[in-house]
Amino acid sequence: MEFVMPAFACIVVLFGLIKRVPVFDIFLKGAKEGIQLLYTIAPTIMGLVFAVDLLRSSGAVDAICKFIDPAANFLGFPKEIIPMVLLRPVSGSGSTALLTALYSDCGPDSFAGRVASVLAGSSETTFYAIAMYFGSIKVKKIRHTLFAALMADFTAALMSVITVRIFFGL
Amino acid sequence: MLNYIWSGLIIISVVCSIFFGNTNDLSKALIDSGASSIQLILTMAGIMCLWSGIMKIAIESGFTELIAKLFSPLLRPLFPKLDKKGSAFQSITMNITANLLGIGNAATPFGLKAMEQLHTLNNRSDTASNEMIIFVVMNTASLQLIPTTLATLRQSYGSSAPFEIIAPVWISSAISLAVALIIACTLNIKQKR
Numbered sequence: 001m002e003f004v005m006p007a008f009a010c011i012v013v014l015f016g017l018i019k020r021v022p023v024f025d026i027f028l029k030g031a032k033e034g035i036q037l038l039y040t041i042a043p044t045i046m047g048l049v050f051a052v053d054l055l056r057s058s059g060a061v062d063a064i065c066k067f068i069d070p071a072a073n074f075l076g077f078p079k080e081i082i083p084m085v086l087l088r089p090v091s092g093s094g095s096t097a098l099l100t101a102l103y104s105d106c107g108p109d110s111f112a113g114r115v116a117s118v119l120a121g122s123s124e125t126t127f128y129a130i131a132m133y134f135g136s137i138k139v140k141k142i143r144h145t146l147f148a149a150l151m152a153d154f155t156a157a158l159m160s161v162i163t164v165r166i167f168f169g170l
Numbered sequence: 171m172l173n174y175i176w177s178g179l180i181i182i183s184v185v186c187s188i189f190f191g192n193t194n195d196l197s198k199a200l201i202d203s204g205a206s207s208i209q210l211i212l213t214m215a216g217i218m219c220l221w222s223g224i225m226k227i228a229i230e231s232g233f234t235e236l237i238a239k240l241f242s243p244l245l246r247p248l249f250p251k252l253d254k255k256g257s258a259f260q261s262i263t264m265n266i267t268a269n270l271l272g273i274g275n276a277a278t279p280f281g282l283k284a285m286e287q288l289h290t291l292n293n294r295s296d297t298a299s300n301e302m303i304i305f306v307v308m309n310t311a312s313l314q315l316i317p318t319t320l321a322t323l324r325q326s327y328g329s330s331a332p333f334e335i336i337a338p339v340w341i342s343s344a345i346s347l348a349v350a351l352i353i354a355c356t357l358n359i360k361q362k363r
Contacts, residue, residue: 002333004316009224016231023227030226034219037275042211049207050200051176054183057199059190089310091172096323100210103327114335117324121317121339122346126310133306134298136282137289141297144357148303149310152350156312159345163338 044093052097055083056105076161078112080105084119085157089126089150096120114168118160123153217322225273234276238267248304248351258287262305272314281309300358307354311347315340 016023055061065072065079072079080102088095099120106112126149134142187196228234242254242263252259261284268277284305292299298306317339324332 002331004333004336005318005321008316012224012228012231012233015233015236016227019231021227021231023231026227026230027223029223031219031223033226033275034222035215037222038211038215038218045211045214046204046207047176049210050203051179051183053199053203053206054187054196055179057192057195058183058187059192059195060182060186063186063190087175090175094172094175096210097207100206100323100327103323108324108327108329109331113324113329114338117320117335118338118342121314121320121335122312122342124310124312129310130306132278133281133285133309134302137285139289139296139298139302142306143298143303143361144354145298145303145306148307148350148354148357151353152307152311152346155349156342156346159342160338163342164335167334167338 041093045096048091048094049097049100052094052101056101075158076165077157078115078161080112081116081119084116085153088119088123089153090128092125092128095125111164111168114164115160118164119157122160123156126150126153213322213326214319217318221272221318222275225271225276228271229273229276234264234267234271234273237271238263241267241270248308248355249301252291252301256287258284258291258301261287265305266308266313269309269313270315272316272318277309281305303354303358304351307350308347311350312343313347314343 013023016026061083065082068082069079072082077085084095084098084102087098099116102116103113108114108117126146130142130145130149134140134145183196187193242259245259245263245266246254249259249262252262261280265277265280265284268274268280285302288299288302288305289295292302317336320335320339321332324335
């Protein structure tokens with residue numbers, strides 16, 4: 001699995017060569033877009049890392065975790081990922097900030113670290129996507145979109161725990 | 171919404187730190203967070219530029235279109251009412267393909283185009299059509315095949331195998347997407363507007 005990224009990059013570059021496009025020039029163009037994208041999201045990340053770091057050091061997360069602990073235990077959830085489950089549908093940068101905080105607290109290869117990784121990889125910023133897509137065409141009655149999307153987030157949270165247990169034991 | 175969440179986080183933090191007596195930790199975190207956020211951004215910067223570059227090649231060489239063609243039979247059953255050669259369905263396949271390949275900034279323009287075209291096919295301008303619901307729900311579930319940023323973050327925090335989570339991620343995304351689609355389709359049929 002570690003090989004999937006280089007293999008994919010190689011296929012794309014080969015395809016580009018076969019199609020006779022100037023691969024390196026295009027690569028540079030894309031990399032520049034990457035920097036621009038990063039430039040636009042950097043302040044958001046800074047702001048949310050700031051808020052998440054404050055929250056973590058204040059003891060509030062521990063208090064919330066203690067409060068949710070019985071329910072989390074019942075579902076087999078590591079309590080450390082509860083804040084992420086709640087923030088994930090709302091803010092991508094916010095959940096990235098929580099994810100890295102969790103990595104530095106528990107380690108990325110711990111049970112909680114793996115569950116958080118799978119959760120981050122298998123869910124999206126639901127509210128943002130809905131607001132953007134329906135907002136763009138000014139549709140206000142979105143019917144059951146939000147319900148279906150939130151059920152997906154909930155399923156992803158459950159599945160992240162289940163799949164990590166299946167793949168890595170514990 | 172983020173305005174309230176962000177201010178909420180800060181206010182809760184300060185109040186809690188006074189309540190729990192962690193004010194020293196809080197001051198320290200406030201000063202450290204600047205450095206840690208820059209570090210996070212720098213960690214993400216390299217891989218984002220590299221992958222954006224590779225993906226730009228995929229887009230301009232027609233690789234994404236090829237993948238989109240391969241995927242369109244899978245997407246057909248979800249949008250039975252749309253014309254297979256129509257621009258709405260084409261935009262949808264390109265958006266889903268870009269999401270699969272993890273090119274978020276290419277997926278969005280296709281997605282907005284798809285919504286606009288679905289909107290012209292919709293006879294009630296203020297209400298979401300069945301196709302719109304299916305499409306947006308697919309966009310709120312994560313479809314990314316290679317979670318590059320995630321793997322980079324894992325590696326930078328000392329993971330011994332950053333990609334080991336890829337199979338669980340696929341299974342978890344597939345099942346959550348299936349659940350969302352089943353719910354959306356069932357309610358679409360039930361409401362039969």
